[in-house]
Amino acid sequence: MTENELHYLLALQKVDRVGDIIAKKLLNHCGSAEGIFKAKTTQLAAIDGIGKVLLKRLANPDIFSQAEKELRFIRDNNITVSFFREESYPEGLKHCTDSPILLFTSGNINLKQKRIISIVGTRQVTPYGMDFCRKLIADLAPLDPVIVSGFAYGVDILAHQSAMENNLQTIGVLAHGLNQIYPKSHKKYKPQMEGNGGFMTDFWSTSHPDRENFIKRNRIVAGISEATIVIESADKGGSLITANMANDYNRDVFAVPGRTSDKYSQGCNNLIKTQRAHLLTSAADLVYMLNWDMEKKEKQIQKQLFVTLEPEEQLVFDFLQKNGKEQMDLMAVHCGLPVFKLSSLLLNMELKGIIRPLPGKMFEII
Known part of the structure; x- marks a missing residue:
């Protein structure tokens, strides 16, 4: 992807009411972002779902000045940008219709030939959840998985810490731009995170950690990985949204069971009860269900x-x-x-x- 094409892609992202699905439709029709802005109005109007209002928004010159500012931020801060058609773009996300057209990353992320799992859960993690999370990641360490989470309080930051303690690559998916860290108290983990993986987002540097952004970023957490694991959750919460997204993407979901009287086991127990998640009691369950034990052996291809x-x-x-x-x-x-x-x-x-x-x-x- 050239810098010129990136400039046009950023401008496309700033067109009001053009999300990732419509953007992909335009890109597939015109071949490139530059092609979209240079196409004739009659050509664009022939695309299903593209009306007069959207055509007018595409002609707004302000989107290019905003794109130039973000491009300058990307250059000045050594941000890596992955386009959804490129080899560097996470393979799992390529199969999600609503995945971002652009991903912004910092750190030392390498997903080639890697097993990737997402670990999510409540911000009010209990000692039971803490012990399970630490043991799970330590037991999985010999298989060298990449641990993905949302860098929030509770289960998220515990998963990142446990990954780093076991020298595993870990990725924090952010609900804002790469110019800040939220929550601020987690800024102390940034250097080690970027040394053992890094951060990923589809938000610009002008974005803030607004409530709706956390729900939007969950699609990356669910889509990038082979499986999503819910450690603890109340009967409602963001981790359950992530689990539902993972199910929609035909990914495996695992949930850690708990006592029926425990508030932060209700969400997990309901996932298992309604068959929206596999019961997870140990790393061995995950290895078996994902067939990782078979992957350790050399594949004998039928002659x-x-x-x-x-x-x-x-x-x-x-x-x-x-x-x-x-x-x-x-x-x-x-x-x-x-x-x-x-x-x-x-x-x-x-x-x-x-x-x-x-x-x-x-x-x-x-």
């Missing part, structure tokens, strides 16, 4: 010499061989097959000993 595959089966096999394990709905999209057809193909391939099913409607080659 095609002894198996006859139909053309569509070969298409699925080639896709899985190239991409590794994948979720069935996403496989259907990439292979251009209806879900009902793909489901039948996967069953036949499983019976032939070519693939195996995994938790979360995932499949991989044996």
Whole structure:
């Protein structure tokens, strides 16, 4: 991504009522942010959902002066920017329709070939939750996962601290720009965080930690990771919103059970009771459900010499061989097959000993 294209992307973000979904629609139609602003009005008007009001807002020159100021902040503060079409953009978020078109990061983040989990929970974490969180991360440390959370009080900061104590990479997803730290009392953790990972946000330096921003940032916490773990939660709270988002993204959700009389176990118990989360009692549960124990072994790919595959089966096999394990709905999209057809193909391939099913409607080659 060139600096010129980044300038246009930032300007696009400042167009009133253009969120990530509409922005992606415009980008897919015009090819680039610069192409959007240089396109003819008749061309843009032909796009579904683009009306006269939005066309007028795209012509507002003020958005470019605001974009220039933010671009200067990015340059002056060594901020890394990832565009959703680039290889550097987190793979998990690429499959979320409402993921940010731009991510701003600071620190030393490296997500290539990494297991990523999000840990969330109440700000009023109890000794029970503290002990569980610390032990969980320590037990997972040999598998070198990246620990993601929201850098808030309670479970969030405890997860970050525990990750750093075990020399694991950790990422704080912020509900504001990278020019500040909220809560201010957590500023003391910034140097170590940036040494062991860093911070990520889709908010500009002009944004403040407003209430609605915390809900918006939760989609990054849920979407970036392979699984979301809820340590403790009351019957209502931000961590439950994150868990619901993770379910919407077809990600695994885990919840730590507690006594029915404990206020900060009610949310977790309800997630488990309503089958919106797997029960989590130890790191071993997570490793088993995510199939991480199998990933430690070398994959033995079935030799095609002894198996006859139909053309569509070969298409699925080639896709899985190239991409590794994948979720069935996403496989259907990439292979251009209806879900009902793909489901039948996967069953036949499983019976032939070519693939195996995994938790979360995932499949991989044996």
